[in-house]
Amino acid sequence: MTPTVVLPVIIGGLYAAGVYLLLDRSLTRVLLGFLLLGNATNLLVLSSGGPAGGPPIIGVTEPGEMSDPLTQALVLTAIVITFGIAAFLLAMIYRSWRLVRQEVVGVDEEDRRVARREGIHADELDPDDLAPEDRSAAHADSLHSSSLEGDRAAEHALAERYAGIPSDDVDLPPTRGAAR
Amino acid sequence: MISVLTPLPVLLPLLGAAGALLVGRHPWTQRTLSILVLSAVLTVSVLLLLLADAGGAAAISVGGWPVPLGIVLVVDRLSALMLVVATTVGLGVLVFAVGQGSADGDEETPLSIFHPTFLVLMAGVANAFLAGDLFNLYVGFEILLTASYVLLTLGGSAPRIRAGITYIVVSLMSSLIFLAAIGLVYAATGTVNMAQLAGRLAELPAGIQVLLQSMLLIAFAIKAAIFPLSAWLPDSYPTAPAPVTAVFAGLLTKVGVYAIIRTQTLLFPTGALDDVLMWAALATMLIGILGAIAQTDIRRILSFTLVSHIGYMVFGIALATAAGLAGAIFYVVHHIAIQTTLFLVAGLVERQGGSTAIDRLGGLAKASPLLAVLFFVPAMNLAGIPPFSGFIGKLGLLQAGVQGGGWLPLTLVAAGAVTSLLTLLAVSRVWTRAFWRPPTQSPVLDTDQAAADEAGPDLVPEPVGAPASGDGATGGDGRLPNGATAADDAGSRAAARRAAWARHTAVATASTPPADQMGDPRVEPPLRPLPSVMVASTAAMVAVTVALTALAGPLYEIADRAAEDLRGRGPYLEAVFGDVGETP
Known part of the structure; x- marks a missing residue:
């Protein structure tokens, strides 16, 4: 088995870019960051199955040379979930744009109000x-x-x-x- | 028998959701269907608990694949107990929502998607409790989270979208961390089956074990809202509709706690991160409850107490003794019921008083004594006043902590006692402001007679009939007649105060017309009657919390046995590897 450096580098790069985008206030960037992170994670899970081999299950490859089918099944599930959530998030962003004409992460007003309150000590x-x-x-x-x-x-x-x-x-x- | 029953808590709500979606145009059919489905799930869960308690854990492999390959569902005492409690509060909340829906109409949920989504949520919760491998646990989490995204943003109003985005992004992060952890676990061990992992993880180098454990714990700690990963919760929960907040507060965080219990006992029994969990529990308890004291909105106070009391459960888990785990399990059961009930009561308070801001509420104890009782009993239970189950749970945890010895557990015992006291302070603030203080929506304050009546003999020294108070009351600008007598002054000062008060509260109580629009000052403000179904379901939930006190003995015994199972790990492993032949 020859270790490959390509996948770890790609995964690391996607994670870095994804986290950077996720920290932005703009929701579109957050969504893009989430997509990058999702793909990085999918690649990570896929690569955890070991080096690529022949097609599994259908019987054209010797068992020793097959790819791991389980990680592929897991990644398929994860891709479907990520895809669905991304669609939902996109709809939310659009809704936020329609409602308040901005697509940034909002401020919790009540929280700010509580933080601004001044304390009064009874003794004072x-x-x-x-x-x-x-x-x-x-x-x-x-x-x-x-x-x-x-x-x-x-x-x-x-x-x-x-x-x-x-x-x-x-x-x-x-x-x-x-x-x- | 148990192999037939086990998949049902997942299967029934999913099928019910499909059915509820099909009959979406007939609200009453939909409501009846949802309630019937959840009642059936409750029956199945109780049977599962009885069977699991009598016969020990059982596992079934879905689809007939042999054990390490296929998906395994495992029922042991812990998961069955969690199922029973979760379904009970789910049913209570559903009935409450039906009452609210039939009282308000469905204008907030035009597509009548509430019921199908709610059932999907319950299916996800059940799947997470029954999951026998990590990836199925992930799928269960995703099912319940996706349903919760929809429920939280129901109606799509601006505040809900704002809160929903925070919630969704944070939840997505935790899901991604969880998924990455699963990938790493698979890379390290070649399996995601939890029973198999229990053996294989122990063979790994200690450093890799700690890495995997901490990734899983971070993912679950976000879901369970453990400090410092708890900031999202008080931000996003309070804006949702009352039944949604109630079920989220009761169930979703506890699914995270359940996952932590499983991880800590089954996968990583070495206790490498127990001290970290102790510190997290300490910070969660204290910071959460201090946050609750600063808030002035009932729902936000309850959200912060929710965060705070998660700390108790984490404390029990971190002790890693049978007594600590039993205390944690009992506390989870108690807290699911109590927190759901309190959020339902907050929903009733909002209907009755028009707001959940305690600055704007008042006189609820007089306006609706029943509501006051419904709030008071679970509030005292939450604070841990002796006869109630909250006291029993806290006592069990604190005793376990003292048994554990060492300065860190003892510090946590002290912090737990302080947190309990501060919880009492937080809920009694709600009680004194919203329930006990004089009603704020008193239109009678507008007239001389009423002002004098209101003031009583000790405020107005002269007898009733002081002439000057009308000006102050209507203007409210503090204008004072210079040549007036002492009695007049006292009257007008009081009247000015009352006028300011009345103006202030007129805006606050949405259901009450402003004071100056009331024709006859003696007419009572038209309080909206509380829909009987909502009151009945809330009362039933309060009864459940009281029943937890009455049944605390047998319940604690089950929790003890569940904790023994968890500590021993034997029953779980036997169930998975022994009962392979049984397929549905």
């Missing part, structure tokens, strides 16, 4: 910014809350600050007697 909240009923019982203001002026000023500030902010993190609506 300024009690003076909170509504009086949200303050802790030990807060100094709540001890002498009979000073209506202070309360009212705080409430003015609060209402102005938060009126336009639609966030449940600001405060909650009253829970008592939810009119049911």
Whole structure:
């Protein structure tokens, strides 16, 4: 058996080019990369059957000189699968182009939104910014809350600050007697 | 008997898919057919489990080719158990989908391809569980993946296409790695039959063994979503229709876990990469659950907990003891059921509240107490609160880890406990926000009377009837009458807050008209009634998860015996090489 260097070089080259294309944002290149990788893998499986020989099974070759039929059967299956998936991927790319006029790998918006959120530590909240009923019982203001002026000023500030902010993190609506 | 039954879990759904495609114009015939087929598969699977548990593993060679040449299907305790659980959740999800389809019409799936594709998916899952050689396992994976591509992009809307492309490209990569690994395995050993490989792989040099093992593990780890190969999952799952996400979350990752169990126990029992798996399990658990805590959408939270809890199973596998494997198997069974159920509940939440973003939901416990119960029970089960099966599974794994000894297993035991606590935090965030906090879609907030009622005595010091709150409520701009009394101020401040609140939530709840369009403030928002079939199927799935708790004893015994089989390898090899004569 004479080892051949051609197949490994071709397989390696296809893998390299395929991975390079697969890393692109453009979906057409991704598809091309996938096709190259698929063919590289098919060649790899085919070459794992050993050196080429005569046609197997039909009986024109001595058993010792036959090619391995099993790898050929495996590769046939793999080719069919790759072909079908490539067609599906092509349809997806076309659909993506029709829908959003671009054929690039999209961004997960929700993921970005979560990543942009700022953390608020409870200890960093300024009690003076909170509504009086949200303050802790030990807060100094709540001890002498009979000073209506202070309360009212705080409430003015609060209402102005938060009126336009639609966030449940600001405060909650009253829970008592939810009119049911 | 067992040789007749074994091919049926693959064959029946494939034939059923063909039939369902033929009767595509008659929705009810199609639905009935799909449900009947899956019920039949469930019956067969239960029989297989009983037979395999009583009589041990069995193998049949398809087409009558002698064993190392032909395709072999093998049933042992593990694969039969996985079949039973998979078909059970498949059936539950199918009924849920039928309920959703009959409630919504089929506008999202105009070609009525859901049912045939779903059956193909189940055939692929069954084929992967029964496969006795690596290439048949690959074909099983491809069948279920191709079906999943179609299901994930059902309807072809922009978000689904975007998510689908990520999912497909990642899955393709894992398939190619798997195929290349099969080629290399064949080149090294000259066979792809798993039982034969069990003997031949051991004769290879250690370096080649590790190479082949790591390639197979990488391919399966992508499918099972093990960190660092898990990033695709939370990105692609949440956009699919609820039943699709449910079955994906329950089944597809577990097929990867099953393949890892087979590889680690049957093909590479030396445990060369156990430490790597331990680290992967540690990272999967912690990073997954931290991701879940950061999210604000129920489906994304559940997706991240899914990733996180895969870590428990990998931990059990990496321990490579009978106790660890038994714990992992039990946990797989528990997690398939629980994760599917939770995603189904998320689908119901979306129907009821119009969204799955927990910032926008509220008051669901009051609006629909049944839904609250349906969420609460599996959520506590997922977090591992004592009476439930989640607790039993985690306890088994942690005990196995402590038995294993060594600092790495003990670290993982600690991480497992922390992950469990953080899971509780994640699901209780959903509970307190979406279910417990006051309803966000309250149109009654619009009037003085209601505002005063709403506020209650401790917010408005003066009795009911404070005159000024209407302005604030309608304008919502924080305008305050300067000369007002303290009571007025309190009222208008509260009203301004409520107005902002009402505006915010009016957009959020799709099913509820905005507050200012409601004529009579006392009219309840027209909640869409939940279709009874969907509720019933979800309730049945919740019942299944509770039944897992009740049946935990016998189930854990089966898992123990399955783990013994896996550790010993004898039953599997005997089944393949001994029962060759039996052909269907």
